Amino acid sequence: MKVIVGLGNPGSTYQNTRHNVGFMAIDRLVQRLAPGAPARSQFQAAVIETRTDDDKCLLVKPMTYMNLSGTSVAEIVRFYKLDPTDVLVITDDVALPLGDIRMRKSGSDGGHNGLSDISLRLGTDAFPRLRVGIDPPGRIARHDYVLGRFTEEQTPVINERLGQVADAAWCWANEGADTAMNRFNTRKTRPGAETGDDKEKPPAKGPGMTNQES
Secondary structure, eight states, X not given: OEXXXXXXXXXXXXXXXXXXXXXXXXXXXXXXXXXXOOOEEETTEEEXXXXXXXXXXXXXXXXXXGGGHHHHHHHHHHHXXXXXXXXXXXXXXXXXXXXXXXXESSOOOTTXXXXXXXXXXXXXXXXXEEEEEOOOOTTSOHHHXXXXXXXXXXXXXXXXXXXXXXXXXXXXXXXXXXXXXHHHOOOOOOTTOOOGXXXXXXOOOOOXXXXXXX
16 A cells, blocks of 8 residues: 655645645645545544555545644554555655655655654654755745745746646656656755755654644
8 A cells, every 4th residue: 555645734824835735735636536535534634545556545634733744644654554665755845946846765854844753753764755846935934934825926836846746646656766756856956955855864763743833
């Protein structure tokens, strides 16, 4: 079985914010694969079941806030007795240009609270992740930037690119990480920037984080 998890914050306050790109990608997959299907409330998440070419696949939006995303992911992994490599996490990345895609099989959290909590709860960084560029915040505080909505100029770009994000995630589920990375990874990064997945770090371990939305 494969699991595709999109990270974000629940509630209308955070709808279509930059930090919710993962939620937006899951919505795009649901539109394609299970239009109109009701989501189950399970594993502290909204879950929709679909199928790959030959197996079951769960599309998941954790309903915890971002900093507790690992709670849902760990519950799913334990319940289905999955290897972390069977779970793809889709999230935003301020170090990548808007709409750029970077899939990796493992890596550090790069300062992303959602990825950090997943690593803590699973006890490993060895799970695939698909980072979607949202542009650097510039002079805006990072917290305010990621919790803000896309600008009028950014919106059509991210809407168009979400199709490729969905393609990349579904390619991973059906054909594996290597094929998806070769086919969909974009190579540009902001000059001088380094995404978390470009830095090596030993598996993260430690206590859970406090409940907050950032």
